[in-house]
Amino acid sequence: MMAAMNPRPNYITPAGYAALKAEYDALFAEERPKLVEIISWAAGNGDRSENGDYIYGRKKLREIDRRLGWLSRRMKAAKIVDPKQQPDRDRIFFGATVTIADEDDHHRALTLVGDDEADAGKGLVGWNSPIARALRGASTGDLRRVSLPAGDKEYEVIAITYPGA
Known part of the structure; x- marks a missing residue:
């Protein structure tokens, strides 16, 4: 069994943290809701297997969710140093x-x-x-x-x- 490693602190400047937070907020409050709306609309258009809007939308949504998760982990681990x-x-x-x-x-x-x-x-x-x-x-x-x-x-x-x- 491996011992749990303490990750190095994620030092960041106040401006750097603000940039991460701004990207997170923009993805969460703007990009993601727009995409969910497009996916809903596309899903209502019938056959999803050949529905490019639906397939592309789902793929893009997974990418945004992955990025949101990464940003969230980085912000939680951040140690702001001015x-x-x-x-x-x-x-x-x-x-x-x-x-x-x-x-x-x-x-x-x-x-x-x-x-x-x-x-x-x-x-x-x-x-x-x-x-x-x-x-x-x-x-x-x-x-x-x-x-x-x-x-x-x-x-x-x-x-x-x-x-x-």
Whole structure:
């Protein structure tokens, strides 16, 4: 028998939580009821086996219900952390925006956010990603090695900022 594992906390910023809640509310209050109405209408049109509206509607409803379940679980597990409240602003913690430089002196700015908020294209890196794990607790000037699929890379922490600073 396996011991029950405590899942890692699902850290999330207040804005990230609001986005999850907004998506949940929109699906639950708008999308789902519209779809149920279409399915009811389609079901009243007779033979369901060849009724595209009915078949597609049921499939779409299952997708929405799956997404609602996922969003609900993520929100229940969420631990909202406001980076503005971080007392130690000299080290990298959740919500920090960090400027790092690689061996070739290429600079990039990353913000450590909840895994549900991650968007690499916008410089938002999930808290449990390899680079975020490597940077946690670092101070300006520290060197950190990150194991990436393409091999290890070393980064220097150039700057650390927090919102509202």
